[in-house]
Amino acid sequence: MKNHSISFDMTEKKFSGKYRQKLHEIIFEADTPAGKLFDVILIICIVLSVIMVMLDSVSSIRFSYGNFLYLSEWFFTFLFTIEYFLRLFCVGRPFKYATSFFGIVDLLAILPTYFSIFIPGSQYMLVIRVLRVLRIFRVLKLVQYLTEARVLMQALRASLRKIIVFLFVVFVLVIIFGSMMYFVEGGENGFTSIPRSIYWAIVTLTTVGYGDISPKTNIGQTLAALIMIIGYGIIAIPTGIVTSEITMAARKRVSTQACRVCSAEGHDVDAKCCKYCGAKL
16 A cells, blocks of 8 residues: 555656646747747737736826726736746746746736735825836846847847946046046036036047037037047947857857756757756756
8 A cells, every 4th residue: 555655656746747847848948839839929918918008008098998908907917927837836946937037027027916906095096007017027028038139148148247347447437537527627617526527428428418518618628529539439349249249149059948947048959958057958
């Protein structure tokens, strides 16, 4: 009797493992027909839900179709709630996925609607409206279903340190230029402090040019012209860094397979194990 019970438990665990593995393939991977279909349906639902949020912000449409928009919102909320818990169920480390970028985005996509239940009273309607605006975060869920977006994110990660160094150099430059303009122009020409002069240097260096502050002296205008020329050269640098990394990332073929334990992606096509946690793919 005891052996029979142990055998039944092992069979049940084996069946549960296969079920979770199949569910993981459908939800997290896109190289199977079922996975592709799931992604397409989910993308359509995300787009429709975001459209509903935007339509709900138009007073005339809300007045005429308020009930339909309200029911649609709850329909999509229940749908995304089921999807969220299924994702937690089929990964080996649910907490790690829940605290990842996309896990937090998935949670932000459903929480505002549930929050509105616990804030009763007409005086809080404005608060509820603000909370409902947070549903627009659902558009971020689209990113994880686009292969091109994965390549872009991989390139951004690879170029992060270079961009940080570049931004540090820009930060140093605007401090120097701002201080120089404060010394040259002075408060009578609008450069009343070094922070305000740094603000002008940032606006000028990025070629935005609001025009609320402008140099009046010949030396100040010459310095401003120099900053503008430098600004055009600076804009091209981060573009070149990211473009180079995108080219390198595009050459590396990666599969759409996600790890069943840590839900990490970006594995090589011929990879047998996860390069992050070592689990078998």
